[in-house]
Structure formats: C-alpha cells, structure tokens
Amino acid sequence: MSVSFRLLKQSKKSRARLGILKTPHGEVETPAFIPVATRASVRMLDTREIEALGSQMLISNTFHLHLTPGEKIVKKAGGVHGYMDWKKPVMTDSGGFQVFSFGFGRDHGVGKILKEEKEKSIETKQQPSQIKIGEDGVEFRSPINGDKLFLSPRESIKIQEAIGADIMFAFDECPSPLANEEYMKQSLEKTHRWAQMCLDAKKTKQGLYGIVQGGGFTHLRLESARIIGGMGFDGFGIGGEFGYDKKAMEKVVGAVTDALPKNLPRHLLGVGHPEDFAYTARAGIDTFDCIAPTHYARHGTAFTSKGKLDLKKAMMTQDFKPIDPKCSCPVCKTYTRSYISNLLRTHELTGMKLATMHNLYYFNALAKHIRKQIKNGEL
Template identity: 55%
Template structure:
C-alpha cells in the first residue's frame, strides 16, 4: 500500500489555508476535508453506501474500541477494515490516545476535551486517574465491557492499527486533560514524544503514520511539541488535545503549531469541526479534521440547516410538508418531509437517526466544499 501524499494545488494569499489532494491507496480526497467518525467501524445508523451517498470522503475509526470489540485479529481475518465494513474510500484509525484522557482524568472530572470551567480542580504531577494507570511503558485501561485490564503502549497501538489496516494510523499519545497544570503537561508531552519515536520503530512500513502534537493550553509547549514531532519522519501530523477556553485562543494556538509543521505534509486536527470552527481552522492551514457533531447531533434530533439548527422532535413540525432544509440537495431533503421525520423521531424509530445523519453529513460536507471553492477563488 503506497503511503499518503499531499499535493498542494493552491495556497491562499489571505490566510494559511491551502487547497490540496490527499492521495491514498484508496483514492484521492480533496482537502480541506471533514473526516466522518466511524468509531466502531460504522458511521452510527448508516450503511457504508449511505455514508458515501452523504458525501463522506474518508472515515476515522477508533483503535481502542475495535481492539475491545471485535478485536483487531477478527478484522484482519476479514481482510482489514475496508473489506470488513465494505468501505472503499480511505480510512484513518485514531491511536487510543484520546481514551487515555476520556477514560482517565476526563472521566474522573466529568470533562470533555473543551469547555471546562476554570474552577475545576487542576491535574498536577501528584494526581493519578482512577481507572487507568499511565507509565513510561504505556497505559493500562480497565475495560468498560467486562472490567478486564488492557495494556496499550506505543508498540501495541501500532500492531493493533496495522492489523486494522487503515490507510492512516496515528501515533500513540496522551491527550492531556484540559485542567492539567503546566508541570503535568510538560511531563506528559515529553513522554508523548518518546512514545512517538517508539511508534516509528514499531510501525507497519506500508501504512502511513501521523505523529501527534500535544502541549495543552501552553503556547510554548505547543510550539516545542510541534517542532519535535515535525522533526520525526512521519507522513503527516495530527494536532490533538485542547486549545484553551475560547475559539480565539484556539485559533492563535493553531497558528503557533502549524507554523512549525512542514509545508508539504498533511495536517489533521483531531476532534474539532463545529460549523463555526470550520472556516477558522481551515484558514490556519488545517487539511483534514474529524468531528462527531454531525452524526451525534443527528441522533439527538438536531439538524444543521442553512438557516440554523432545527429540533425535529418539536411537535410543530408534525404538520409540515417542507423538507428539513429547502436549500439542501441531500437524499433526505429530496424525499422526506419534516412531518415524517418528526413522527419517526418521536416514535423512536431508528430511521429518524439514519435520515438526519445523512442530512447533517451532507450539510457539513457541503460547508467544507464551499470553503474549498472560496480558497480556489481567492476569497479566504
């Protein structure tokens, strides 16, 4: 399998945005692109055909979840992720590093990656997460399925990802909690860098591998992390963790990181891509990004439309014969009325999730396509 290669078609004169083509063994992706989340080898509520029909150019599956269930050897025996899930386009696998946070300090403090309050107790060098232990060697998780202990270090993450067989693997890292203090973040980032070197030694040479920049909300640590990871022979770079409390800080921090990364290699922003963020992050030079918002909100009845958000569960839609969004050309909007979707949602039919997910993914993919057009035309 040839490794990925980014062909840059155009660089913006107004921002750091770039228009490109990400060439992979499973086809070419126009960038900037939104990566659709398919945690357990499925875009929740959709078939592979439906995800393709919603315009998803590439997927990101989750190493930790697939290691737990069904296990990477099951996937390998079925010919790898592409064959297993009948998805022909490119796939990325996350490294499991996000779960070091979400099942560790994230769980202990009830934190998401962003939006924590400053009053939250800080994580320092003396704190240890309750349900997992992090050492130089790697991380011991407690399975949420049966309580069994699972060890994943850089070598394990690489061998799991090689067996899953995605086009792009990510280096194993610790996504530092947003409430980590400077000392903790410094220690964690240094370890993530040592893990990055071990990942490079243990990688499958046929698979593309992205290194991950961490550094929390500390500008100098972010820059230093970007510089260190950029100096290693990765095929591309992931930018992980949190970026401070507000969007302005996020943009400033991204700028610091991106300036340290090599121009010719792809950059992926992990776990960010709210409609308000898309233009902002693309303008900082991000090529791909993944986000659970379109799929997750769909399952909770929220449609993103050209006129803002729409809650399909509200009974006021029952009598409407209008589509979710009259400006949308997606398979849902061309066939189904708000009234029908509202009924399905209120009746708790799975089809509601399917139809809303198709619409939201289409809507987001359209947003990104428009951003690409703006770069092409020199508007951003």
Template identity: 40%
Template sequence: MAEHFSFEVLKRSRTTLARLGVIRTRRGIIETPQFIPVATVASVRALGSDDLRALGVQAIFANTYHLHLRTGEDLIRRMGGLHRFMSFDGPIFTDSGGFQAFSLGLGREHNISKIGSIFPHGRRSAERRENLTRITDEGVAFKSLVDGGWHFIDPRSAMRIQSRLGSDIVMAFDECTSPLSDYDYTREAMERTHRWAVQSLRYHDRRQAIYGIIQGGWFEDLRRESADFIKSLPFDGIAIGGSLGNCKADMHQVLEWVVPRLDARPRHLLGIGEIPDIFECVERGIDTFDCVHPTRIARRGNLYISPASGGCLENKFRISIKSSVFKDDKRPVDPRCGCPTCRMYSRAYLRHLYISNELSYFRAATVHNVYFMLRLMESIRKSIRSGKFSALKRRWMKGEQAPG
C-alpha cells in the first residue's frame, strides 16, 4: 500500500453490492461512490481550477498520453507537478496511456470510441481508419495525431511519466481491446496486460498509489481469470477496463462476473459515467467513475435535468438547450438545481448563448452538468448511509426524484 493512501468501507447496502466509503490520500479524501471529472490535458474543459473548488470537485482524472505528447512530463515536473501546474490541490488520478492502444488502434478500425459508442450492438462499421498503433509484448508504439511522429510507451516509461506528472493515483499499463475482438486476441491482450501489471508494480513511484486493471473483454472465463490475477497482486486499488460487451446489459454482466471476486480495495470503472450507468454500477459495487460524458454533452447543448423536472423525449435525464421550445423559457435549466448557472440564468438566455456560439455558454453549461453529477453522487451516498439506495434508484429510473 502506498504511503498516505487508504480506503475504508463505512457502510454496505443490505440488498445490493453498493457501499459507502472514503479514500484517503496525501492530498485529501474522496468520498465514495464518487464521480471523477476528466481533465484530459490538466484542465476540465471550459472550467478553471477555481470552478472545480467552488463546485466541490474532490478529485480529477488526467490523461498521461496527451500530457506526454502535448506538454511533456519534464516541463510539468519543473513546474512543480500537475497540482501546482494547474492550481488544483485535490487528489489527481492519471491513466497509463494504455487506453490509447485501443482508441488509436482497434477503436479506429472498428469505429468504436468514447466519442461515438463503445457499445456497438454487434454491428461492424463499414468505415475503417488507419490503425495508428503497433502492439508487441514490449509495449505500444503510437503514431501521434499531434506531430505525426511515432512514440513508444511500455510499463516502465508509463510509470516514469506518471511519476514526473506527480499524480496521486496511477493506473498500471494495460491493453484495452475492442468489443469486436475475438476470444483468442482478447486472451492474448489480457495475458499481456497481466505481464505489464507486474512490471508496472516493479517500476511505479512508491509515493503514488497504483491501481491494477482487469481486462478480458466480454468473455466470462477471461474476466474471472483476470480479476483473480489482478487481485493477487499488491495493488492499492482495482480498476475495470476494456471492452464491456455490445450493450449496457453486457456491461452489467461483466461487473457481476468480476466484482464479487474482489476484496475490500477501492474499485474504479474506467470511462463510464451516464446517469443510469451510475446507478446500475454503484448497485454492483463500483466506488469511483471517470468519464468525459457530462462535460462533452454540455458543450454540445445537452444539460442534465432531474427526470421529475421533465427531460426530452429521447432522454429523461437531459434537455437539448438549442431547441426552439426554450426560446421564451424563463425557468432555470432545472428548478430543483442549486448550481450557479441555475441560480443566475434562464433557459432562454442559455439557448441564446448557445446558438450565438458565445464562449460563456460553455462554462455555464459545464458548471451545471458537473454540479448536477456531484450532487447526484452525494444523494447516492446519503441513500446508502440511510439504507435507501434501492428506493432512490427506483425513483430516479421512474422519473420521480430530484438531485439532493
């Protein structure tokens, strides 16, 4: 266990695997279950670090690969590490760069990504783009979309980069496969991930906590094998990554295969964070989540709303502010929300900003979505503490419950 890192389970649900806990790090605590906003290049897009503090963000998740290519870990180290570089004093997670083995490789070939859909529902896209990776047992060579050059990352360099970034919680180097990868390749990638996990432990900075990553795609025996292997190693926490199947039901099944095999260490689900996912995955024992979804959809005109306040036909948890129905709407985005955006601005004004392409829209919208997600997590923690998580989930899914 890394110095100054611990996890305590405070309460467990009697009817589900949901649990209330607290992660303690050298730079503060993370109350769980918790949503971790993504700060890809040391910034939650459209927000400043002062916004993060004001909203009550407890931790953020930065991207090793992009910081390595765009800024350079040596410069960030000279500036005092990520915390001083971006003036954020809370815990920071960093990934290892392993996800780019998927997003720049099979993700491009199969047209599956966090931007589009990681759940392809069995389809094979006719669109095939160049695979920009070369994966061997030694590591991954990437063709950079920044400078066009080839760069190589292996477990040792991934740990060195994260050490120089100075994050608090790092991820072991892994290979993330596609939902369309077959059994044989998924097993090969999983076994490579296991070897890299051992190397990541050998080379990681002992001042940083480290999470191992379970792989295995949507294959029950591989997921169980990977869970048992990663659990056997002295990681501080466990992350679940890779392909989660063809649909949300498959993702739930993966968690049901994996989570009951794990011990009391904190569990992180990589790249998942839509509102129904949060409820379903907390119910299945996940403690922390990271995802770009809340901030990305905000920039595209989609704002969270409690279902009791009336979402759109396509999604009861949000509205599309660009719709003409909001042209004369004096109400805040969500009358039940207490965020600065809802206290100050009407739907009509936010629509005006959006269709006018005013930069102030992006901050206002992102403030709302991040605040909304954090308050949702707070209400989930309260419900676990009071023994009412299942009731809270049921009311949200039926459209009867507001945040807080």
C-alpha cells in the first residue's frame, strides 16, 4: 500500500482544509506539524517520548543518514522504522536542501527568509565554492571525512528506498534566495527534469512527493506547480524561499496550492514557527516541518500561549509557575520555571530535555487547535 490523502473538509473562509494522510504506518490528521528527526532521532528525546508528546509523523534526513550510519545499516535494521523503533509514519527529505546549505547558503550565510533586500545577487552559471552543481547531480565533499561524494536524483531515490520511509521527496536544487531570475529559471528546469528522473528511478511502493521551487518569483512558482502537479507524484513539497516576509509568503504559497491538484497532500518544507501555523493552514498546507521547537529549547527558549519565554533569565529562578500555566504537557504538570531555568543555566542536559518536551507538545497541540478551528469553521 502506498500513500493516499482524504479531504475531510474544505474551509469556506480560506484555502484551509482538514484531511487524513494514509500511510502504511498509519494515518496522520492534517494540518499536522512534523517534528524533524535528522538522524532518525528528535534531539534530546527517545522514540517513546516523541510519541507521547503527540507527534503523528517524523521527517528524517536522507543526506545525514547516508553519511552516517549509511543507508545499508538502516535497511539492515528494518528501515528507519525498525532502526529507531518508531511505529508511525516517516518522511525523508531528498538531500536537496543540504546541497543548498553546503553551497550558496554557506558562502553567503543566508537562510530561507532574507533579512534585507538583495545585496549580492547570484548570476546564471555561478557555482558555490564548496560544491559543484552539475546537470545530473551534485558533487561535494563529506563534512565528516572530506571524501568526494555525489548526489543525484537516482542516487537520492536509491538511498531513500533503503531508508524505507513512507514518503520520499524528489531530489531538487534548492536555490539560494539570492539567485536572480535567470538563475532561478534554469534551476527550475533542472529541478523539473530531476523530478522525472526520480519518478523513473523509483522501484518501491513508497509515496513520492515532487518539490515545487521558484523562489520569490510567483510566476515561476506557478509554472513549477503546474509542471510538478501534472507529473504523477503522490503529493507535493513546497521548498525554498518565498519572499521577504511572511505576508508575501502566504500569498505565494496560496497561489501555489491553487495550482496543485486538490486531492493530493502538500507539505511546506522547513517552515513552522507558531506564528506560521494559521497562515500556512489558510494557504492550503496540510503538513509542515520545522526545527524550531527542539532548536529553541536547547537554547533555553520555550514557546508559550503568551509568546516566547527566555528560561535562562536570572529572574526565572524565582518563578515557581510552570513554563506555560495553560499547557497540559507532562513537563508543565510537574516542573517549575525555576527548576528548569537553573538546569539550563548550569548546562544540565535535563534542562534542555524538559524544554524540548514542552516545546514539542506545544507545537503538536497548536496544530491540533488549528484542526479544531477548521472543523468549527473559524479558519
């Protein structure tokens, strides 16, 4: 059995929708937040904890599992599910984003959303300093031992098949937000050609999502959505950057989902701070992943119903309330800000773990709230 999507309700107020994503490892109620399990682990947590905090599906990283321990070992352990003893659905990204972050992303120190207007623009045929983007794939050196490595659409699918996630992603070029329009156009052509190569290479019944790129150029995004949308994928990832701010992003993502088949699931790659949940759902997104809950927790920041809370502040040691009095996670039921703050301030790993547990629960609960709002006709 492969992957399928059932639309339960289409909002009358927006593009928001309720759905069920069916996979061989169970169903996911959408819209859903997907925690990032880069190396088949959500940092600080074990598999039982990830599940107890309300997570429905995980996204693991093809690139990192390929480097270590290698997909052969993951396969020997029964695929990613057996390897980490996770019974629920898993997605694997294709490694395309890592190519981006080792390439132009590293050269220019940019992320997905530009902080300023474009200063340095990336021209056609320009190559990043650390990797070589060719017509058939990407050459780069292992960040672990410096070995020469090559990743291509065929190679990525082969690795993802060995990892055995329920849903795989096509291998794409994730262009830098600094790319000019001509670069973006040529990059898109490559991404579309690579998408077909991924479909042709696939031998298993795993689900395969195509990826829509096009940067902040709405007309290129629409062209990409139309082409990728007509290729026979089981669903779609929407990747790359989308413009200078979240408003622009909502507009572009909404236009993209309008151009995609209605009966198939859409995943927004790498976007999902609490303030993104409502508008991405309104734009017609079904699933999305983000490292924010775990990353911020390790740096001492908790997400709460009143916004971000810096648990490392000295005054927190005098505060005997839970992280969020409105939260019903196991951490808020048990521990005080004072206790967790002192652990974090003294670099005790338990502090990072408790903050991670709260944040992950909070993100999953927020997605549940979004589903309720759609159900009640409020979003």
